[in-house]
Amino acid sequence: MGRQIRVRGGALAVALVLGLSGCAGSTGGADGEPDGKAGGKPSGKASAPATSAPAGGGRPAAGDVLPGMVTAAVARTRLAGLKVAKPGTMAGYSRDKFTHWAEQGNKCDTREVVLKRDGSGVTQDAECRAVSGSWKSLYDGSATTDAGKLDIDHMVPLAEAWRSGAAGWDAARRKAFANDLTHPQLLAVSAASNRSKGDQSPDLWQPTDKSSWCQYGRAWTVVKSDYGLTVTEPERAMLTTMIDTCGR
Numbered sequence: 001m002g003r004q005i006r007v008r009g010g011a012l013a014v015a016l017v018l019g020l021s022g023c024a025g026s027t028g029g030a031d032g033e034p035d036g037k038a039g040g041k042p043s044g045k046a047s048a049p050a051t052s053a054p055a056g057g058g059r060p061a062a063g064d065v066l067p068g069m070v071t072a073a074v075a076r077t078r079l080a081g082l083k084v085a086k087p088g089t090m091a092g093y094s095r096d097k098f099t100h101w102a103e104q105g106n107k108c109d110t111r112e113v114v115l116k117r118d119g120s121g122v123t124q125d126a127e128c129r130a131v132s133g134s135w136k137s138l139y140d141g142s143a144t145t146d147a148g149k150l151d152i153d154h155m156v157p158l159a160e161a162w163r164s165g166a167a168g169w170d171a172a173r174r175k176a177f178a179n180d181l182t183h184p185q186l187l188a189v190s191a192a193s194n195r196s197k198g199d200q201s202p203d204l205w206q207p208t209d210k211s212s213w214c215q216y217g218r219a220w221t222v223v224k225s226d227y228g229l230t231v232t233e234p235e236r237a238m239l240t241t242m243i244d245t246c247g248r
Contacts, residue, residue, distance in 0.1 A: 065118065065138055066155075066184035066219050072246035075218040078225040079239055085230040087163040097171070098158045098178035110179040110186070111152050117181075118188040138215065139193035139207040151194035154178065155185045155216075156223045159199035164229040183226055184219035202242065203234035210245065217242025 070078065101110040108116075108128035115130045116122050122133030135150060136143045144150065158166075158178060166174060180186060197205045207216055217239045224231060231239070 064184075064215055066187055066215060067117075067181070068183040068222060069215070069218055070222055072214070072218065072243050075221045075243050075246075076240075079221045079231075079236060079243065082221070082224055082236065083230045084233055084236060085164070087232060088165070088167055090159065090163065092167065093159060093162045095158055097174055098161075098166075099171070099175040100178040101152075102175060102179040104181075110181065113181060114152050114186050114188055115147070115150075135188050137190040137193055138187060138212045139189050139197070139209060141209040141211075142190045142193075144190070149191055150188050151191045153187055153189045153194045153197070155187065155219050156227075156229065157197075157199040160201055161227070161229060164224070164231070165227070166229070177227060180223075183223055184215075185223050201232065201235045201238075203232070203238040206238070206242070213242040214246035218246070 101112075103109055104113050106128065107126070108124075112124065112128045112130065115133075115135075116124065119130070119133040119135045122130050125131050130147055132145070134143065134145045137150075139153075154161075161177060166177065169177075177185070193207065202217070202220060207213065221239055221243070223229075
């Protein structure tokens with residue numbers, strides 16, 4: 001589950017789930033860890049993924065909260081095409097090898113862009129920090145206007161990506177993956193759900209709100225498919241179960 005971030009100076013941010021605030025002393029990040037923005041923003045924008053982006057651009061389609069989604073039928077086809085393999089070693093892994101959060105222009109970084117995208121009525125200060133708004137977390141249905149209770153999650157956690165193929169990527173591709181605003185890879189969620197998820201795959205962790213399973217299964221499948229990552233047999237079985245909640 002996604003998880004990482006840097007922390008910025010203080011500002012009371014708002015948020016309802018799905019999120020993470022771009023404001024001060026905020027909380028969680030990718031891979032189930034607090035997303036504190038310590039150390040300032042990384043320099044430079046993220047380069048585009050080497051894979052082609054699904055339709056939808058950086059904005060969610062009707063009925064979905066994530067961008068770049070596909071239908072259940074397409075997701076089933078994509079899932080069937082994924083290579084099945086045992087998890088790779090974690091040797092050499094470090095979150096720092098997936099540069100985040102990248103600058104996105106106008107003093108905004110990836111985290112703040114996601115907060116703005118995933119929230120309702122979000123306002124930002126001159127430094128692009130969210131100072132008001134509301135969010136609802138896809139994973140557990142919780143809602144909040146307190147940015148400190150939100151994280152930006154990586155749908156496919158960085159550590160999970162490492163185990164399933166990203167260990168062989170170069171730095172530019174890892175940075176693109178960690179800051180991907182086009183595929184359904186980043187979303188603002190409650191800190192509690194993000195940290196519960198950690199770096200676990202769908203067979204080991206599922207959102208407590210089962211109404212989110214249809215989106216979760218499709219999103220995970222799209223990301224793994226477009227980035228050429230592998231899945232395990234138990235992972236594929238649970239993804240099938242999740243996508244089946246979408247109906248036909």
